[in-house]
Amino acid sequence: MSNLIIKNGLVYDPLNNIDGEKKEIHIKDGVIVDKVNSDAKVIDASGMIVMPGGVDLHSHIAGAKVNAGRSMRPEDKHFEATMKRTKLTRSGTGFSVPSTWLTGYKYAQLGFTTVAEPAMPLLEARHTHEEFLETPIIDKLAFPLFGNNWFVMEYVKNGEIEKLAAYVAWILKATKGFAIKLVNPGGVENWAWGKNVNSIDDEVFHWGVSPRNIVESLAKANEMLELPHSIHVHCNNLGHPGNFKHSLETFELTKNIKPKSSVGRKTNFHCTHVQFNAYAGTSWRDFESGASQIAEYINLNKHITIDAGQVVFTKYATTTMTGDGPWEFALHHLGGTSAWGNKPGVKWINGQVEAESGSGIVPYFFSPKVGVNAVQWAIGLELLLLVKNPYQIAITTDHPNGAPFTTYPQVFKWLVDRKARKEMLENISQKASTATTLPDIDREYTLNELCIVTRSGNAKILGLTDRGHLGNGAIGDVAIYNLNPEKYTGHDVEKAFSSAMYTIKDGQIVVKDGEIVATPMGTLIRAEGKIKESVYNAMLEEVKLHWRNHYSINFNNYAIQDEYAPKEIVVNGKL
């Protein structure tokens, strides 16, 4: 591997307190070092800004439901979203659910080099990893789903936190996962009986546990295992007016649990795509923003991090996909706000994964003229602007739920330029101005803060110490954008960040002037937990005992083989 020096660029590296200084970056064998020999290849970045490679901590890019979304929406293959084959790259298509190859190329063009797939049903892990193997350039992580798992609920009911931790440890190993993901804990299990949970104290049928018990127990297990990332939670009641109260109740659950991890993580709860969980009002008629209450809690409490789940208005309908089966059913029946008028939407997929989880997929068009959609757009920005500490929030669009990840540069534009926000507010439904506090917010992000919410902070939230910064020992993931930090408008930022001048992955130039110039395969990042071997073995015996009652496949066929991860990084210790 050749050496690389990046000269004359203005470097943004918030984790090392470097804010737009002229500094040389040296990369040797894919790792950032103090100095390399002078025979290295030199990139002249004069007039450009240099940041660590982007980290996306919540983006549905691979797995069974993503692929179901692709096959359900042949109309998603728009002319504009199509990439033709070149000598180097494969062809691909898909606007809201791009093909795997396109996903890798497009992320690289935006300067992103690490992406987390946040919902991997355990039984579908093989599928997720198969798609990872076909997703070029970026490094990948996957979060297995635990919130509605029968074994989890059994241990929660019996209060056996240590065995629960052992089960989590085994699943992380068996599915090559990275963190504990909960989707509508308890609610998806009730959905198997046609119902949902409406509060964190509702009972999960036949199990005698509540979402409260599940979240608390898994948070405790997470700290017991000393995992790099905190629990990653999609709260109950997502998408329903008035749900901000339930979100706040859920946040409180882990307040007194002490974070413990090998990477010095200080938080114990990550609430994801909070925009969909920050709704006030009692119905769609008096629907308004609850973002300020959520932001107030986050500003007062350091144990929690969130990501935005920003909505962006696009020309074509996006595809919503989540493990939250009951919510997708509700969305399918939200006639008034959908693109097809006053009857249920044209298509809907409902999924059920044996004893583990469920899912749903519905195409959805966010219209700037629809009041509710305009308020949703504003809530995401409110959250991003009202949360004071940028290390506690990350930019996501919950790709493809709020919008495809390719719209990130638009979000950057609104964050750095209040004029751009004002212009938008004038052109969309007035509800965005009357039902939210967005028009009163004057804050504008600095480039340093933008760097935190798109990369440095995100890597920190995930507990990845080898990326998100440009210090010694970090992997050589660098993004260089053509932007003058002295003088820029929101539009300049959007333009610069839409197409990186250079993206460097592990010390190799993969994008040059917006064009893909190399397509290496990324690495899988997974985590392993610390657990006593005796507990681990006891848990395995119990799981094997119940296996026949719960599953349609053999225990020995459950864990995925090492061939699915030819290149992997394992964070944390051994079992």
Added chain:
Amino acid sequence: MTEIKLKLKKLPKFPLEAESITPDNFAGKTLDAIKKLPLYHGNENTVIGDYFSVSGKSGNVNNTKIVIDGDLSNVKRIGEQMSGGEIIINGNVGMHVGNNMSGGKILVNGNADDWAGAMLQGGELEIIGDAGHYVGAAYRGNWQGMKNGVIKVKGKVGNESMLWARSSKPANRWPMLYCGSAGPFLGTHNHGGTIVVEGDCDRCAGADQARGIIVIKGKVSRKLPSFKRIGEVKEIDLPNGEKITGKFIEYSGDHSVSKESTGKLYIAA
């Protein structure tokens, strides 16, 4: 108007993907540049010059007229996404002619294959002979198909024509289809399209129609039972201001899916 003449030199073995033959792509280009526009033949990268002799001169988009001679029944996607100008095809033409076009005019002096004028967004497509299936239809999976423009077919249109057509009153968009006769499932999922059939129509016209007007001046082989008879009318007003006179029986529907359907079906009495 400046004219460019294309003449097919040899028949392609496989269908040619000719999405580059549009006034938008030809406008402002020299003949040499036009000859070098891509034309996929299977997995082979060929150019227009390989299959067509090119003569004439191009102007700006709205000023360019392309005349194509020869048997084009194996040449697909002519006029795809065109926004202005004119294309005249003297002969039969292959699939997807004028799909996604938003303006201008295409005249086919012959028959057209399937998907003619699919997802039309504006402009006019006229076919002197017969057309294949899915005329002016939505492509697979779409619930918003033809949004505007006019398709006129002298002969027959095939199955499932005008699938998922969608009008918009605020935007004043009224998709229209005129045809000589029609195959089964004409105007399925219609959301505001207007269809006038001069002759007979096969079964199931207007299945799942929520809005829109279908006028059939001939016989219908089987009308869907979910249409409700309203009465006899002598005059029908079309959204573009046109009037059709004659003796028709008016039905509303389709009521099988949407109880509040405002769609209308007129069949000659």
